[in-house]
Structure formats: C-alpha cells, structure tokens
Amino acid sequence: MTRFQRFPTAPARLVLAWRAAALVAAALIVGVLLALSGRDVFVLGELVLRSTVGSRFGLEDLALFMTPLVLTGAAVTVTSRIGLWNIGGEGQFYLGAIGAAGVGLYLPGPQIIVLPLMALAAIACGMAWIVVPTLARAYAGVSEIITTLLLNFVAGLLTYWLATGPWRDRVTGALASSGRISDAIPELWGVVHWGFPLSLAIAAGLAAIMTWTGWGYEVRVSGANPGAARYAGMPMRGRVIAVMLLSGALAALAGMFEVAGTVHRLQGGMADNFGYLGIVVAVLARRSCLAVIPAALLMALILDAGIVLQTQQLAATAVLAITGLVLLLIAIGDELAHYRPVAPASSTRSGAAA
Amino acid sequence: MEMPSAAPGTPPVLQLVGICKYFPGVIANEDVSLDVRPGEILALLGENGAGKSTLMNVVTGIYQPDAGEMILDGYGAEFASPQEAIRAGVGMVHQHFKLVPAFTVAENIHLGWSETPRNASPAVLEARTRALSEQFGFPVNPSARVEDLSAGEQQRVEILRVLARRARLLILDEPTAVLTPAEARDLFSALRAFRAGGNAVIIISHKLDEVMEISDRVTILRGGRNVGTWETRECSPRMLAARMVGREIVPQDMRARAEGAAGRGTAPELSLRSVSIRDERGVETLSDVTLDVFGGEILGIAGVAGNGQRELTEVLTGLLSPERGEVLLGGRTAPPGADAFARSGVGHIPQDRLHSALAPSLGTTDNMALREYRAPPIGGSGLFRADAALALAREIAGLAEVRIPDFGAPVRNLSGGNQQRLVARREMRIASRVLVAAYPSRGLDIGAIATMHRYFAELRDKGVAIVLVSEDLEELLNLSDRIGVMFHGRLMATLDAEGADIERIGLLMGGRNVGEDAASGGGVG
Ligand SMILES: Nc1ncnc2c1ncn2[C@@H]1O[C@H](COP(=O)(O)OP(=O)(O)O)[C@@H](O)[C@H]1O
Ligand SMILES: [Mg+2]
Numbered sequence A: 001m002t003r004f005q006r007f008p009t010a011p012a013r014l015v016l017a018w019r020a021a022a023l024v025a026a027a028l029i030v031g032v033l034l035a036l037s038g039r040d041v042f043v044l045g046e047l048v049l050r051s052t053v054g055s056r057f058g059l060e061d062l063a064l065f066m067t068p069l070v071l072t073g074a075a076v077t078v079t080s081r082i083g084l085w086n087i088g089g090e091g092q093f094y095l096g097a098i099g100a101a102g103v104g105l106y107l108p109g110p111q112i113i114v115l116p117l118m119a120l121a122a123i124a125c126g127m128a129w130i131v132v133p134t135l136a137r138a139y140a141g142v143s144e145i146i147t148t149l150l151l152n153f154v155a156g157l158l159t160y161w162l163a164t165g166p167w168r169d170r171v172t173g174a175l176a177s178s179g180r181i182s183d184a185i186p187e188l189w190g191v192v193h194w195g196f197p198l199s200l201a202i203a204a205g206l207a208a209i210m211t212w213t214g215w216g217y218e219v220r221v222s223g224a225n226p227g228a229a230r231y232a233g234m235p236m237r238g239r240v241i242a243v244m245l246l247s248g249a250l251a252a253l254a255g256m257f258e259v260a261g262t263v264h265r266l267q268g269g270m271a272d273n274f275g276y277l278g279i280v281v282a283v284l285a286r287r288s289c290l291a292v293i294p295a296a297l298l299m300a301l302i303l304d305a306g307i308v309l310q311t312q313q314l315a316a317t318a319v320l321a322i323t324g325l326v327l328l329l330i331a332i333g334d335e336l337a338h339y340r341p342v343a344p345a346s347s348t349r350s351g352a353a354a
Numbered sequence B: 001m002e003m004p005s006a007a008p009g010t011p012p013v014l015q016l017v018g019i020c021k022y023f024p025g026v027i028a029n030e031d032v033s034l035d036v037r038p039g040e041i042l043a044l045l046g047e048n049g050a051g052k053s054t055l056m057n058v059v060t061g062i063y064q065p066d067a068g069e070m071i072l073d074g075y076g077a078e079f080a081s082p083q084e085a086i087r088a089g090v091g092m093v094h095q096h097f098k099l100v101p102a103f104t105v106a107e108n109i110h111l112g113w114s115e116t117p118r119n120a121s122p123a124v125l126e127a128r129t130r131a132l133s134e135q136f137g138f139p140v141n142p143s144a145r146v147e148d149l150s151a152g153e154q155q156r157v158e159i160l161r162v163l164a165r166r167a168r169l170l171i172l173d174e175p176t177a178v179l180t181p182a183e184a185r186d187l188f189s190a191l192r193a194f195r196a197g198g199n200a201v202i203i204i205s206h207k208l209d210e211v212m213e214i215s216d217r218v219t220i221l222r223g224g225r226n227v228g229t230w231e232t233r234e235c236s237p238r239m240l241a242a243r244m245v246g247r248e249i250v251p252q253d254m255r256a257r258a259e260g261a262a263g264r265g266t267a268p269e270l271s272l273r274s275v276s277i278r279d280e281r282g283v284e285t286l287s288d289v290t291l292d293v294f295g296g297e298i299l300g301i302a303g304v305a306g307n308g309q310r311e312l313t314e315v316l317t318g319l320l321s322p323e324r325g326e327v328l329l330g331g332r333t334a335p336p337g338a339d340a341f342a343r344s345g346v347g348h349i350p351q352d353r354l355h356s357a358l359a360p361s362l363g364t365t366d367n368m369a370l371r372e373y374r375a376p377p378i379g380g381s382g383l384f385r386a387d388a389a390l391a392l393a394r395e396i397a398g399l400a401e402v403r404i405p406d407f408g409a410p411v412r413n414l415s416g417g418n419q420q421r422l423v424a425r426r427e428m429r430i431a432s433r434v435l436v437a438a439y440p441s442r443g444l445d446i447g448a449i450a451t452m453h454r455y456f457a458e459l460r461d462k463g464v465a466i467v468l469v470s471e472d473l474e475e476l477l478n479l480s481d482r483i484g485v486m487f488h489g490r491l492m493a494t495l496d497a498e499g500a501d502i503e504r505i506g507l508l509m510g511g512r513n514v515g516e517d518a519a520s521g522g523g524v525g
Helices: A012-036 A041-052 A056-081 A089-106 A111-140 A144-164 A195-212 A214-224 A226-231 A236-263 A274-285 A292-311 A316-336 A349-353 B052-059 B082-087 B105-110 B122-136 B151-164 B181-196 B208-214 B237-245 B309-316 B338-343 B353-357 B364-368 B386-400 B416-430 B446-461 B473-479 B502-509 B516-521
Strands: A003-006 A187-189 A339-342 B014-023 B026-036 B041-046 B067-072 B090-093 B169-173 B200-204 B217-222 B225-231 B268-278 B284-294 B298-302 B324-329 B346-349 B434-438 B465-469 B482-487 B490-496
Touching (some): A012 A041, A041 A056, A056 A089, A056 A236, A056 A274, A056 A292, A089 A111, A089 A144, A089 A236, A089 A274, A111 A236, A195 A214, A195 A236, A195 A292, A214 A226, A226 B353, A236 A274, A292 A316, B014 B052, B026 B052, B026 B067, B026 B217, B041 B208, B052 B169, B052 B200, B082 B090, B090 B151, B105 B122, B122 B151, B151 B169, B151 B181, B169 B181, B181 B208, B225 B237, B268 B309, B268 B465, B284 B309, B284 B324, B284 B490, B298 B473, B298 B502, B338 B346, B346 B416, B353 B416, B364 B386, B364 B416, B386 B416, B416 B446, B434 B446, B446 B465, B465 B473, B473 B502, B482 B502
Parallel strands (some): B041 B200, B041 B217, B169 B200, B298 B482, B346 B434, B434 B465
Antiparallel strands (some): B268 B284, B482 B490
C-alpha cells in the first residue's frame, strides 16, 4: 500500500512539477469562470498568448517587465539568505531613480561616462536609504521589516515632490514628471535595453557568490542559525550590514534601469509596485538567487497578461483576483511538493542497520 | 506476567501490533508490537537511531504507520494529528521542546486548547495555570516567559500542558537528558504520583540506572525492531546494555595510557588567570577562576549544571572574552575570537549542539565545513569549494560511523545521537591542541558513549589537552586525570582523580569546602 507523507524538504523537480500543475489549474479555473460570464475564452486566451509570448512586441514587453523584477526579487532574496526581510525595495527603487535622474538631468557629459555615474549615484542613494534600518538592525536589533517598509512612503512622496516641483519638466509642461533625460541605456533588441541581460547576469553572479564563496557560505550559515555563526566566530554584524546594503543597491539599480532604459524621466509612482512584487518574486524563488530569474519571468507573465485582459474590458479588480488565484495555487503546489509516496516494499532492508 | 496494579481482564491502555514506519532508505520501525498497562511505567530503550522517537511519533499521530495497528483501551485507533491523540488521552513531551519561547507559561499552557476560555485576560489564564500547577504537583511560574526558563522548568511546562489536557498515557522522550539530578528526582516523584492514579507512562532514556529506578517493565528496540520486553526487577543494567547493542559492553579504565602515548605536557596548553565574567544583568557567572590544562591529560569539570560551566567553556574556546583576568594559549595571551581559537587548534563540543554547533536547516555538507571553510582545500582566495566540503563531510561521517542518505538534506533530520557524533568528530579533527567538550555523551546510547570515550583517550594519548564538562561523576572518574569542581561560578578545588573521594566531590558540588588543606591536593596553577 502506498502512503503519502510530508517531508521537511521539497526537491526542486517536485516543486517545478507542482507549480506547472498549479498554473494549468489556474488557467482552467479562470477559463471556466470567464466562459460562465459569457466571454469567448479561446479568443481571450489566444489574445493573451499572442501579446505575451506569441509575438515580438509581447516578448519585448516581458523582458522590460522582468528587468526590474529580477533586481528587486534578488534584493529581497539576498536578505532572506541571512534571515532578514528587506520590505523597502520600493523606496530604494525610488531613490535609485532619483539618484540616476539627478545625474542624468544636471550632469552634462559623454554618455559613456554619465551612464556609469548614474548607476553609481543610484547605488549610493539606495544604500543611503537602507543604511538607517541596517544599522538599527545590526547594532540595536530593531526589526528591519518595519523600518524599511515605512521609508517606502517617504521615498514615494519625495519622488512626487521632485518630479512635480524642483525637477519638473519645464519644456513640455508635463504635470507629474521631470524633463527628459537624454542619456539612455543602449537598446539591444527592439525596445529591450542592455539592462535586461545585465540584470540576468547580476542574478547569476549573486547565485555564484552565495554558493561558491566563503562570504556566501557565511551568509548562509548566519541566516540558518546565528548561534552557529557565533560559535564559528563569523563576523555576523559585518555580514548583516553588507547584505542589507547590497540589497538596497540592487533595488536602486532597478530604479536606475527603469529611468535610463524605459521611462527616461523621473515620474511620481514610477516604481509601480516593483519593489513589493520583488517580495513575491523572492517567495516564488524560494531563497535561490538563480531561481529569481524564472520567478521574475512568471511574475512578468502574470502582469502582462493582466494588462492585456484589462484592455478587454475586464475589471482591474478581476485581474487582481486572477493574480491572487495564481499565487495561491502556486503556494498550494509548493506545499504539496513536500509530500512523497513511501512504499514499504521499495525500502531496502539494509537500511535497518542505520 | 499479570501486573499487580491492573485488574485481570483490564485491557492495556495502549497496544501496538506490528507497527512499521519507513523513511526513504531507512527502516525506522519494523513489525513493532508492545503494550502499556494502566498503572505502569514502561521504559523504551535502544541505541541512537533505533527508532524510539519515530515509534512514539507514530503513537501520537505525528506520523502515520506504514503498516500495523494501534489499539487504545481495547479499541482500534488512528490519529491524524497530535491534537487527535491528546483528545484521546495520549500526550507526548518531545526531546526538543515545542513551546513558544516569546509566550508566557500560562499562554503556552492554553495555546491550542479547546478548553481555553475565549478572550480571557492574562490574569485569568495565569490563575487557571496556577490551579493546574497545584492540582498536578508541577510548580511553575505562570507569568514567566518561556525563553527565560531553564531546561528543567520548560520541561515542567511541557508536561503540565499535556496533563492539563487529561492525558492518561504520558510519553516522555529522553526527559532527563536536560535535567540536573535534583530536577530528575522531582520529575520521577511526579511520575510515580501520576502512575498511582492508574495512568500509564512510556519513558525513553539512555540512563540505565534511571530506567532501573523508575520503570516497571522495559522494552528494547534494536535496528527498528522489538528485541523483547522484560520486568525491570528481573533485569540488571549490564544485561540491558548488552541487549540494546547486541553485544557485551565491557567497562574500561580509560585513564590507562596506551603504549607509546605522549606523556603529560610540562607547560600548560591553555590557562585561565583569575578570570571573571558577568552576564548582562551584572551577575557574576564566573568568579576568579584560575586553571591550567596540560597536553596529554583530561581535566574533568564536575558540578551541577548551571554553576558556570557554560561560561567556562565559552571562555576556554574564545566565545566570551573575560571581564577581568587573562586567557593564555600555549603560554601567550590568547588571540581574541572563537575563530582565532579554532585556528590555533582549540575544538569545542558545546552543550546545545542544535542551537550553536549546527545550522539545522542546512545540509550535512555545509555543517561539516563550519570549522574548515576558511582554509584550503575548501577555502582559500575567498572561495567555497563545495566538492571539497562534500569530501570532508563524507570523511567525517565515515569516521563518526553515521550513515547519511543525502548530504544536502537538512541536518535536523538526523537523530540527536547522530548529530552529536558528527559534531564530536568535526571538532576532534581541528583539536590539535585542546578539546573542550561539554556534556558530550548527552543523548548518546552506551555503545556510542564508550566509543566517544575511546576517541577522547586516543586524542589524549596524542598529546592533546582535553577539558571534559559532565554531570556524570562516573564518566569523569573513568576518564579524567584531574577533576575540578564548579559551584556558583567558582572553581572550588581541583583534585587528582586517582583515588578521589566521591563523597568530597559531592560536598564540593554543593558548595562546601571541607578543610582548606585539601585544596592543595590538585594541580591548580
Ligand atoms: N524525518 C525523517 N526523515 C528521514 N529519516 C528519519 C526521519 N526521522 C528519523 N529518521 C531516521 O530513522 C531512524 C530512527 O530515528 P529515531 O526514531 O529518531 O531514533 P531514536 O529516537 O531511537 O534515536 C534513524 O536512522 C533516523 O535517521
Ligand atoms: Mg530520539
């Protein structure tokens, strides 16, 4: 007789299989509901597929969505490796955008110099935005979840103020954005700019650092058990500070890519929840920096499909509900991946000696 | 075979028939049958990994059996969860406690209980807890936070939690492993009172003397199978030990040196000079301790747990730096930090391996690299070479004789005894100078303890200095060359173990120093 039993670990291939099943189930449920409300499911489905993976424009859109999601997802993932949660990706994204826009707007020069300077300014601003939560965490044990979250609202308002106040567009008189920034990340393929491959390379590099360096090992041990890190004499505080600053820099870089690659202006509300969605991406990636890439792809697909559905007169709330359904089913799939059949007959007898 | 306390015809409280439980590649339980009668204490014995905890997890609904039947009071029973088991009167206190550290005692007692009054104020919960505490004779402080309690106090809360839910069968998994001898005595008298009420107890323990003292019958598991059940009064510790491991365990005098062994060193490897430590509340936990450990000797540290042993081991391994006084390593001021101590050849087997010596959610490979990841072949030029770490983990697991099905699987899946063996072997590898071992035999079965003692003796014969902290006087007397006694953070005296007077050590452990002249008997300073 075969029984299913819950194991503390879920192998990656089971997680993948269950998630695939969850996506299929989500598609079926949504399809049935849409059909019941009198929509032509096949027309809608075809439209969604064509405007995401089925056409060049769709693919370009996906890549543009993925770029910030990979970076904000990586930002949350690196902190989760050391047992912390940076909820402030949204705010650091804005600060990155502000830093990049400030340099782009007011520092003339050749693009080859200005673009790296924009990136550096973005990183510095992002780190500055997370430095207080970082030090409060490292030296006073203050929960980083609250402090990073609260700073998001400040950053959002600061961006609005700059974009509509001191930095507002004096040429076209647009209401909620700064002037156009002429320095742009070169395009690679259609509207897809070099920020896309760069963000993938950054995620892969982070994965390599976590797995293949002593620093990454120390971060993993410190996150898994601070007591063991202390026992082994690891510089815990230093690692916490470094990881949180790195996280702030990653989210800020997403902001810089958005300013210099896609939007070319500083705009109020431009972070568009990418910082918060980074948390979802990190949860989907299950603490693996490499898995951030497919997780960001999935998130981008969901976002993109949602936009397509909205153009088809589907209420924004319905789209939100669909997104929630997909994530819920994936969470259920992840839980199911912990279950494996145990067949008594297949157990080897020699194991009894263990 | 009828027990006097059970009327003829009374069904057993619990009967297991042919229980099997399998994990991937491991047979944890195979065809286990046993019964527990009303008014008896049944001891469950077996080596580490014999399947005792798994069997009890099956009984309490944490696992479902792959085959076999459970009969409760004469009726077939199946528990889908521990909550169902406790509703049927079967409660368990686990090897690793399952309380919520940030909650108070009263909150923990009432957590997830159908009889907890809705929207009750803390005062109401505390009053209820006080009443329960008096009713069952387990003194607890209802308003204290669990994280501030000692292991013994936490255990009382766990037991009270189970008893409050009207358990008639109480299962205790290695309850005395974390208790001081006095706490263990209190526990036993409470268990006897519980038994007198017609209830039943299953107790898992490695301490044979305790089993002889407390139990009515003994069931022994070996390799997941039931070897047999005996009336305790027909048993002796020696024969229980032999049945457990399947061979005779011959006690050895470990103090005898092997031929060609390195003698006792002439200069101390590790010394403390008037070292004092205060905890964050300003209480002195280590007072003016001076001691020397020489290469090629074993220095035993006796004392009731909680008298400064933790602080002593942390100072000796660089985890704590002393407030006053000096730590000398090889005659020179020791470099600061646990990492520097480890690199200078100081190994450390800490008392709570799961909390400080291992990262439970990481794999065996990562855990075995903890001491050697900085240097080649694993470390060097900032890298972490996972293949070299895996090779190291395989080597340590081989030496420790622990079978690891998957080196990437979380180390918390291993049984407590196997974790302890891995940590011990990992630390012995780096202990080229000093090994500090705190309660190394906790949670190990006698076979494994004998093996560990032999390793310590081999290490000593190679010229390594060993500090062995233990509550078990017999263990200390078997192994140590000298014995220091701790009381209230002071090192009361250091005696030569050869011909040491147990009576006197006992008095010193209680804080009484008989005759100042005797203090010079040891090699202090
Ligand atoms: N969750 C689990 N997954 C895989 N193997 C396990 C699990 N729990 C226990 N085991 C294995 O089952 C065997 C019995 O373990 P356990 O019941 O903890 O032994 P004991 O309590 O007698 O020391 C051991 O080989 C152990 O490694
Ligand atoms: Mg056990």
